[in-house]
Each structure stands twice: as C-alpha cells, then as structure tokens.
Amino acid sequence: MKFEEILEKLEKVTEELDNDNIPLERAMKLYEEGVKLSKLADEILSKAETRVRQLSESEN
Amino acid sequence: MQPVSVSEVAKIIKDTIKNQPELIDIAVRGEVTNYAARAHHYFSIKDEKATLKCVIWSSRASKMDVLPLENGTKVVLMGSITTYPMGSIYQLDVYDCIIEGKGDLYKKFLEMKEMLLKEGLFAVERKQTIPVFPEWVGIVTSEKGAALQDMLRVFMEGPGLEIVVVDARVQGEGAAATIAQGLNSLNGKVDVIIIGRGGGSIEELWAFNEEELARAVFACETPVISAVGHEVDEVISDFVADVKVSTPTAAAELIIQTMEKLIEGYGLLTEAMHNIMEERLNSARQTLDLYDMDLRRRMVESRLGMSKTELRRIEERLTFHTLNRVALIRESIATLNTALRTTWIAGIEESGLAALYQDGKRIREAATFSKGGFEGQLRDGKIKGEVKEIEV
Incomplete structure (x- = not known):
C-alpha cells in the first residue's frame, strides 16, 4: 500500500473512531486496524533513505 | 555590536552604488525578458548567469527612438544603476536603447505556443496531479549540469526516495530528442518525472521549446514537472507539463515539502487516534466500575438471602433449642445487613449515586x-x- 493510501484509510478510521455512538467493540476493532496501518506507514518511513541511480544506456 | 536600522543599511547601499563610477552611465548587453507594460516600462535583461531588472520611466520612453518591448530581443541598454530600497531592488534606469537582434527565436516561440495552445496541448483538464508521496522520482537532465546537483542536494535532505537520473543533452542540436527519449524511458516506471536545466539565453533553452519535446511531454503518462531556467525564463515545456516550477531546485522542493507536510499530517492523525481511544477506554472503565459495584452489592444481597432461608430452616429444626442460638443467627444476619449497607453507601459515596x-x-x-x-x-x-x- 502506498503511504497516501494508508493515510487516507487512517483518516477514515480516526473519523469513525471519533464518533461516541459506536459500540466499544467496534471502536476496539477500528483502533486495531488503525494501529496496523500506522505500523505500515512507519515501515515505509523508516526504510526510506534516498538513493540515486543512473539509468544506463542499455536500459534506455 | 550596535544595530542599525533597515533604512540606514538601504542608505549605505544606495550611496555606495551612486558613487560607483562603474555603475553610472553604462551600456549593458542582454536579452529582454519578463516585459510588463504598466505606466512605466518594467522588464529584465538576462544572460546565461544573471538577470538585471530594468525600468524605463514613461517620461524618458517618450523621448526614445526604439523601445525594447519584445521578450527575446537582444539589446544594449544605456543607463545607470539605481536602488529602490522599499523593495530591496537594484535596477538599470534606462535612457537609451540599441536593438541588436530582432529576436527571431522569440517569434518562433510565440508561433509554437500559439499552435500547440490551439491543438489543446496546454489544456488544464489534461493536466495530471503530481503524486503527494512519490516513491520513485525520475529526472531527465544533463548529468554534468549544476541543475542536477541542485536538485539532489534538496532531495538528500528530504524523506527517502528512489531517484532515477537519465542523462540528456539540454542544449544544442538534437537536445530535444535526447530529453524526449529520456522521458520515454522513464514513462510508467516512476511516479513523477522532472525535466529541466539551469537558466540561459533563449538559444540555450531552445530544446525545451521544440515541438518534439512538447509532444513527448504531452504523451507521457507519468506526471511531468517542467523545471527550466531561473525565475524569468518561460519555455513551451512549461505550458505542456503537468506542473511548472521556476527552477530545478524548486521542483525538488515542491516534492519534498509536499511529502513532509504529509508526514506531519500522519503524525497528528496517529496522535489523535491514540487519544480518542484512550478517552474511550477511560469512559468504558468508569462504566465498568459502576457495573462492578452493582455486582458486588448483588452478591452481598444473595448471601443475605441464603442466610434468611438458612435461618428459617434452622428455626424450624431447632424449635426445641435455646433461643439464644437463634438470637446469635439473627445477630449474624444483622451484621450482614450492616455490611450490605456499608458496601452500598460506600458505592453511593464513590459515585454520587x-x-x-x-x-x-x-x-x-x-x-x-x-x-x-x-x-x-x-x-x-x-x-x-x-x-x-x-x-x-
């Protein structure tokens, strides 16, 4: 999943979670999902180190 | 150190420039760019490495034979350097002008712009959005150019990216073709492509005005950022590209800043999520405590109930036994009753129920x-x- 997709999903999760009317069980589920998403995002951010490569003539 | 006011600094600069003979009554050669006709004539002249702001006051313009009104025109301007402290600007105050070249290329540029505009290559609805968090960034530029180093310097300080550089000739014969090839080789393989080079004369930037490159940019399925020249330069690829920025550095900054904003948003979002859940759990815990209290009370009550039955049974069985044993049992019931009351009142005390x-x-x-x-x-x-x- 791409970072912006994760962020979009996380936004939805948080928005629903913010609704006091949802049952606790649902809130727990959402939170679990949110934590999973944020782990994915952290993974993307942590492995990220800028690398530069040249596209060689043959690949060209 | 004693601080001086901004006005004082401006005055020092103004005086320095005013008293510098090399800046009074000089002739400057350059190419007209960024021309804007207002009450007075404002424009710049440029060469490969620098731009100089110019002004022709309307009172002077009316006395001049020719005016450098057309972008791309090669001119020699006579004037003196003056300063405009309000805008932290220095400029050439022009009083005479010699036109050296009529700017054929500029004419060609305008014709090309007109043609491609009519064909719809600049249409806003055809523009693609630049991904907000790209993983792969393609760059088509000269490997040896300062533009590449400028971009890489910015990228290296930002969040992690995979950058693919395709070397291309950015000026001279056949340059447009090599840039177009570079675009094609990256098309679909990266999330966004930057094409660009540093500033220069209209001749030096010409590759970015050629039809072949314009069509390649238009056909490219991956979003393209056109980053050519410095602030004042304008080329056809700027109009065709999905996004135009004024310098190669600005292209890298645009990508990095968008990513950083997103990372910041992500941080805020996760924080909000954890906070909401914590609040939710706290309130659930409170509700649970109330239930728990109720449960404890019921347990005491049921124990009391049992004691009552027991008491009855015992009373029935022990009709012949001494009354003081019954009294003992009664006493224990009374104790249980008190215990129940205490628990309940403690509950009331705790919660205000x-x-x-x-x-x-x-x-x-x-x-x-x-x-x-x-x-x-x-x-x-x-x-x-x-x-x-x-x-x-």
Missing part, C-alpha cells in the same frame, strides 16, 4: 417505576419525591 425506592421496594429501571411518590437514599440522607413522567 442514589438508591430509589417505591412502596418500600428498590427500583432500578425507569420501566418498573409507577407514577406517584418515591423515596431516595443518598449518602447523607433520604429524599422524598414524586414521579411525574416516565420515559423509557
């Missing part, structure tokens, strides 16, 4: 209330009231 009674019976639900009088047991005493309405 009240126990409500109707006709001597404890009522726990609105549905079991009937209209009329009721009694309430609170921590510090009793109340009496009347049930007027019941909503369930």
Whole structure:
C-alpha cells in the first residue's frame, strides 16, 4: 500500500473512531486496524533513505 | 555590536552604488525578458548567469527612438544603476536603447505556443496531479549540469526516495530528442518525472521549446514537472507539463515539502487516534466500575438471602433449642445487613449515586417505576419525591 493510501484509510478510521455512538467493540476493532496501518506507514518511513541511480544506456 | 536600522543599511547601499563610477552611465548587453507594460516600462535583461531588472520611466520612453518591448530581443541598454530600497531592488534606469537582434527565436516561440495552445496541448483538464508521496522520482537532465546537483542536494535532505537520473543533452542540436527519449524511458516506471536545466539565453533553452519535446511531454503518462531556467525564463515545456516550477531546485522542493507536510499530517492523525481511544477506554472503565459495584452489592444481597432461608430452616429444626442460638443467627444476619449497607453507601459515596425506592421496594429501571411518590437514599440522607413522567 502506498503511504497516501494508508493515510487516507487512517483518516477514515480516526473519523469513525471519533464518533461516541459506536459500540466499544467496534471502536476496539477500528483502533486495531488503525494501529496496523500506522505500523505500515512507519515501515515505509523508516526504510526510506534516498538513493540515486543512473539509468544506463542499455536500459534506455 | 550596535544595530542599525533597515533604512540606514538601504542608505549605505544606495550611496555606495551612486558613487560607483562603474555603475553610472553604462551600456549593458542582454536579452529582454519578463516585459510588463504598466505606466512605466518594467522588464529584465538576462544572460546565461544573471538577470538585471530594468525600468524605463514613461517620461524618458517618450523621448526614445526604439523601445525594447519584445521578450527575446537582444539589446544594449544605456543607463545607470539605481536602488529602490522599499523593495530591496537594484535596477538599470534606462535612457537609451540599441536593438541588436530582432529576436527571431522569440517569434518562433510565440508561433509554437500559439499552435500547440490551439491543438489543446496546454489544456488544464489534461493536466495530471503530481503524486503527494512519490516513491520513485525520475529526472531527465544533463548529468554534468549544476541543475542536477541542485536538485539532489534538496532531495538528500528530504524523506527517502528512489531517484532515477537519465542523462540528456539540454542544449544544442538534437537536445530535444535526447530529453524526449529520456522521458520515454522513464514513462510508467516512476511516479513523477522532472525535466529541466539551469537558466540561459533563449538559444540555450531552445530544446525545451521544440515541438518534439512538447509532444513527448504531452504523451507521457507519468506526471511531468517542467523545471527550466531561473525565475524569468518561460519555455513551451512549461505550458505542456503537468506542473511548472521556476527552477530545478524548486521542483525538488515542491516534492519534498509536499511529502513532509504529509508526514506531519500522519503524525497528528496517529496522535489523535491514540487519544480518542484512550478517552474511550477511560469512559468504558468508569462504566465498568459502576457495573462492578452493582455486582458486588448483588452478591452481598444473595448471601443475605441464603442466610434468611438458612435461618428459617434452622428455626424450624431447632424449635426445641435455646433461643439464644437463634438470637446469635439473627445477630449474624444483622451484621450482614450492616455490611450490605456499608458496601452500598460506600458505592453511593464513590459515585454520587442514589438508591430509589417505591412502596418500600428498590427500583432500578425507569420501566418498573409507577407514577406517584418515591423515596431516595443518598449518602447523607433520604429524599422524598414524586414521579411525574416516565420515559423509557
């Protein structure tokens, strides 16, 4: 999943979670999902180190 | 160190420039760019490495034979450098002008722009959005150019990216073709492509005005950022590309800043999520505590109930036995009763709740209330009231 997709999903999760009317069980589920998403995002951010490569003539 | 005011600094600069003979009554050669006709004539002249702001006051313009009104025109301008402290600007105050070249290329540029505009290559609805968090960034530029180093310097300080550089000739014969090839080789393989080079004369930037490159940019399925020249330069690829920025550095900054904004947003979002859940759990815990209290009370009550049955049984069985044994059991019931009261009152004390009674019976639900009088047991005493309405 791409970072912006994760962020979009996380936004939805948080928005629903913010609704006091949802049952606790649902809130727990959402939170679990949110934590999973944020782990994915952290993974993307942590492995990220800028690398530069040249596209060689043959690949060209 | 004694601080001086901004005005004082401006005055020092103004005086320095005013007293510098090399800046008074000089002739400057360059190419007209960024021309804007207002009450006075404002424009710049440039060469490969620098731009100089120019002004022709309308009072002077009316006395001049020719005016450098057309972008791309090669001119020699006569004037003096003056300063404009309000805008932190220095400029050439022009009083005469010699036109050296009529700017054929500029004419060609305008024709090309007109043609491709009519064909719809600049259409806004055809523009693609630049991904906000790209993983792969393609760059088509000269490997040896300063533009590449400028971009990489910015990228290296940002969040992690995979950058693919395709070397291309950015000026001279066949340059447009090599840039177009570079675009094609990256098309579909990266999330966004930057094409660009540093500033220069209209001849040097010409590759970015050629039809072949314009069509390649238009056909490219991956979003393209055109980053050519410095601030004032304008080329056809700027109009065709999905996004135009004024310098190669600005292209890298645009990508990095968007990513950083997103990362910041992500941080705020996760923080909000954790906070909401914590609040939610806290309130659940409170509700649970109330239930727990209720449960404990019921347990005491049921133990009391058992004791009552036991008592009855014992009473039946031990009719012949001494009364003081019965009294002992009664006493234990009384103790249990007190214990129950203490637990309950402790509960009331903790939560500020009240126990409500109707006709001597404890009522726990609105549905079991009937209209009329009721009694309430609170921590510090009793109340009496009347049930007027019941909503369930």
